[in-house]
Amino acid sequence: MEEKEVIRVRNLRYSYVEGKEAIKGLSFDVLRGEIFGVIGPDGAGKTTLIKLLCGLLPPADGDIKILGFSPYVERRELSNYIGYLSQPPSIYDDLSIEENIDFFAQIHLVKDYAERKERLLELTGLKPFRSREVGKLSGGMRQKAGLICALIYAPEVLFLDEPTNGVDPASRREFWDILSELQLSGLTVLISTSYLDEAERCSRVALLMEGKMILYGSPRDLRDSVDEKILEIRGEFSLEVSRFIETLDGVNYAQMFGDKLHVSFNPDAISIESILGFVRSCGVKISGFKEVVPSMEDLYFNAIMKGIGRK
Numbered sequence: 001m002e003e004k005e006v007i008r009v010r011n012l013r014y015s016y017v018e019g020k021e022a023i024k025g026l027s028f029d030v031l032r033g034e035i036f037g038v039i040g041p042d043g044a045g046k047t048t049l050i051k052l053l054c055g056l057l058p059p060a061d062g063d064i065k066i067l068g069f070s071p072y073v074e075r076r077e078l079s080n081y082i083g084y085l086s087q088p089p090s091i092y093d094d095l096s097i098e099e100n101i102d103f104f105a106q107i108h109l110v111k112d113y114a115e116r117k118e119r120l121l122e123l124t125g126l127k128p129f130r131s132r133e134v135g136k137l138s139g140g141m142r143q144k145a146g147l148i149c150a151l152i153y154a155p156e157v158l159f160l161d162e163p164t165n166g167v168d169p170a171s172r173r174e175f176w177d178i179l180s181e182l183q184l185s186g187l188t189v190l191i192s193t194s195y196l197d198e199a200e201r202c203s204r205v206a207l208l209m210e211g212k213m214i215l216y217g218s219p220r221d222l223r224d225s226v227d228e229k230i231l232e233i234r235g236e237f238s239l240e241v242s243r244f245i246e247t248l249d250g251v252n253y254a255q256m257f258g259d260k261l262h263v264s265f266n267p268d269a270i271s272i273e274s275i276l277g278f279v280r281s282c283g284v285k286i287s288g289f290k291e292v293v294p295s296m297e298d299l300y301f302n303a304i305m306k307g308i309g310r311k
Contacts, residue, residue: 004032006157006188007053012062014052022048024212025062030190030204035183037202038192039296045211046192050161053190054084066157080108083155087162089146093135097126097145100134101152108153120148124178140171147178151187158182160191164198176201199296207300214303223294228252230298231263231272233279234288241282248278253305255297262292264302 007030014023023045030036038046051057053064055071055078064071069078091100098117105113121127124144129137134145143163150158164172176198179189183203191202199205200219207215215222237256245254245261250269255262263275272291279286294302 005029006032006034006067007036007190008063008065009053010063012049012052012064013060014048014057015060016048021060022211023052023059024210026206026208026211026213027062028206028213028216030188032188033183033186034203035179035189035191035201037199037205038190038208039194039196039199039205039300040192040208041194043210044194044208046194046208047161048211049208050084050159050190050192054082054159080153081156083150083153083158085143085146085150085158085160085163087165089143089149089163091134091142091146091149094133096131096133097121097137097148098130100145100149104149105152110153113152116154117148117152120151123181124148125174138171140167140174143167143171143175144178147175151182155187157188157190160189162192162194164193164195172198196296196300205296207296207303209304215299219296222296222299226294226299226302227266228264228294228302229267230292230294231265231275232290232292233261233263233276233286234259235261235279235284235286237261237284241279241284244282245275245278248275251275253301255301257297259287262295262298262301264294264298264305 010027012023012026013021015021026049038049040046052059053066053071055075058072066078067081071078095103101117121130124147126141126144129141134142137145164175167175183189204218206213236259242254242256242261245251245263248270250266252264265275276286276289
């Protein structure tokens with residue numbers, strides 16, 4: 001294992017039902033100090049992967065090493081080096097935030113954690129609410145309380161399973177700001193999410209579809225690796241029109257985002273003028289258009305439409 005390599009996964013496979021794989025030959029590395037994102041829709045295999053990494057499930061095949069430990073075989077030895085926050089967090093509603101923190105510190109036999117507790121309460125903005133029962137917290141505050149409990153024993157690696165799922169946009173942003181602060185302290189974070197925009201804040205990502213990796217790398221490298229261009233068109237579109245556009249030679253996909261349509265196209269096969277002419281011929285009044293940098297949503301749709309990673 002390389003010096004900076006914290007997580008090493010090779011050809012990992014897992015099946016809940018014989019003959020139907022939930023994880024299909026995943027291989028990737030996570031480096032020390034990274035925020036590594038596991039991105040994908042419901043059913044992509046994100047939670048199963050995290051359970052395998054935490055030693056909660058036995059792999060059917062392949063190899064996992066975390067800080068040099070095999071998580072399923074050496075789970076007890078590894079437990080004090082990793083933190084885990086599930087969705088929803090496994091904390092106690094009838095205890096206050098501070099009582100939960102103290103409980104998790106004690107079961108991990110942590111001593112002299114008062115200073116760390118104060119620092120984490122300050123970082124998450126929960127200091128004024130330390131005496132409030134967890135059951136009376138908002139969704140975002142509850143997630144932050146769970147985060148403190150997962151961090152109170154100072155793990156080297158933190159696993160977060162869809163921690164922002166169902167949380168309001170402002171709380172999502174605050175949660176990611178906290179993760180950025182933790183990254184600066186040297187903590188390694190592996191986070192799963194179905195929000196593709198959150199991938200933009202990760203050091204590197206693995207995008208999953210039906211248990212198989214369809215994209216892997218840093219957001220910048222993934223954007224630089226695609227030959228397709230993205231044309232953003234503003235107007236009043238219907239799903240039917242977007243499907244018609246996808247029939248054009250040279251167009252990979254067309255995806256609606258409110259009053260905007262993103263069209264992925266090969267500039268060697270079709271021009272912007274040809275796409276706009278076809279859109280107008282469908283009766284759409286165009287209010288504006290421009291070529292844009294591919295977002296993570298664009299990269300994901302491109303990979304799916306090309307059939308990368310399909311059976």
